Amino acid sequence: MRKKIFAIAVALCFLFGAQSAKADPDWNDKDVRWYTYEDGFNAAKAQQKPIVLLFFANWCPHCMKFSTLFHDAKIIDLTKRFVMVRVDVDKNKSISAKHAPDGNYIPRVYFLSSALQADLSIQAPRPSYKYFYDERSPGGDTPPGSFALSLEKAAQRLR
Numbered sequence: 001m002r003k004k005i006f007a008i009a010v011a012l013c014f015l016f017g018a019q020s021a022k023a024d025p026d027w028n029d030k031d032v033r034w035y036t037y038e039d040g041f042n043a044a045k046a047q048q049k050p051i052v053l054l055f056f057a058n059w060c061p062h063c064m065k066f067s068t069l070f071h072d073a074k075i076i077d078l079t080k081r082f083v084m085v086r087v088d089v090d091k092n093k094s095i096s097a098k099h100a101p102d103g104n105y106i107p108r109v110y111f112l113s114s115a116l117q118a119d120l121s122i123q124a125p126r127p128s129y130k131y132f133y134d135e136r137s138p139g140g141d142t143p144p145g146s147f148a149l150s151l152e153k154a155a156q157r158l159r
Helices: 001-023 037-047 061-071 073-079 094-096 145-157
Strands: 052-058 082-087 108-112
Touching: 001 094, 001 108, 052 061, 061 094, 073 145, 082 145
Parallel strands: 052 082
Antiparallel strands: 052 108
């Protein structure tokens, strides 16, 4: 009886472990160099590159969908002009609260200079939730649309 319970427990752990691993967003760590908050800010200063500061949560359905943009060849190419910083809001609540000029929603993206100054004029094309980029590309011609346009604008403006 104990062997059966143990076997069932192992099977359930394997099943739920595999499902939770599948549930995390895929930010394409292979092609996009992601930094932690502190390491990214230090790298931006040292490399004199602007920052893309992205807030997300692993459980967030929009974050999962948004993460797919980082597999787009155009987005991958554009990220090379930036220090890419990804912050999990569940693990970094105080950092998230510090960067929430219009709310603590997710995903949200800010563009900062290498001197760590945010350019809050670079926004998604929407009246509210200004830093939430829709993976379906509103305001852009083709996916990844508006996010790619904002990356291009930030690369030109923030040096």
